[in-house]
Amino acid sequence: MYESKQFRQGFGRLSGLGLTFEAWQYHPQMPMVTALAKAFPDTTIVLNHFGGPLGIGPYEGRRTEIFGAWKANITELARCPNVVVKLGGINMPVNGFGWHRLPSTPTSDQLGIRDARLLPARDSTSSARDDACSRATSR
Numbered sequence: 001m002y003e004s005k006q007f008r009q010g011f012g013r014l015s016g017l018g019l020t021f022e023a024w025q026y027h028p029q030m031p032m033v034t035a036l037a038k039a040f041p042d043t044t045i046v047l048n049h050f051g052g053p054l055g056i057g058p059y060e061g062r063r064t065e066i067f068g069a070w071k072a073n074i075t076e077l078a079r080c081p082n083v084v085v086k087l088g089g090i091n092m093p094v095n096g097f098g099w100h101r102l103p104s105t106p107t108s109d110q111l112g113i114r115d116a117r118l119l120p121a122r123d124s125t126s127s128a129r130d131d132a133c134s135r136a137t138s139r
Contacts, residue, residue, distance in 0.1 A: 008039070012040060015042040020043070021036075021043060022048055022086075023048060024048040027066065030073035030077060033045065033077060037077065041081075041082050042082070044082050045082060046083075046084055047086065049090075050085060050087050051077075052089075052094075055094070056093065056095075056096050
């Protein structure tokens with residue numbers, strides 16, 4: 001859709017009207033958002049749900065591979081100054097984190113620790129925090 005001539009004609013009017021565009025797609029489609037951002041540098045694009053990494057169906061059990069593709073795509077998209085990211089949707093079942101299977105809503109700490117698995121370790125406490133989250137969420 002992002003590549004169609006008719007869509008781009010309409011998209012091209014957003015900036016002049018003072019409007020932004022909220023993009024929601026899954027991680028394999030992120031390069032299309034990057035192309036759109038580069039083609040329309042004066043239009044602000046809000047990337048929803050941190051780029052839509054999939055973790056179910058054919059993507060289940062492939063988190064390392066998916067992270068590699070997601071990271072490359074989000075890194076390229078981050079070079080576009082007209083793009084901002086919305087981190088909502090972290091607990092959607094489609095991400096494959098399993099939050100919907102918990103007996104209660106996850107805490108902010110659990111969300112941060114579990115979702116940190118998408119990101120490279122930043123410090124030596126990551127594995128200890130990750131283990132704590134695994135124990136807390138495997139009840």
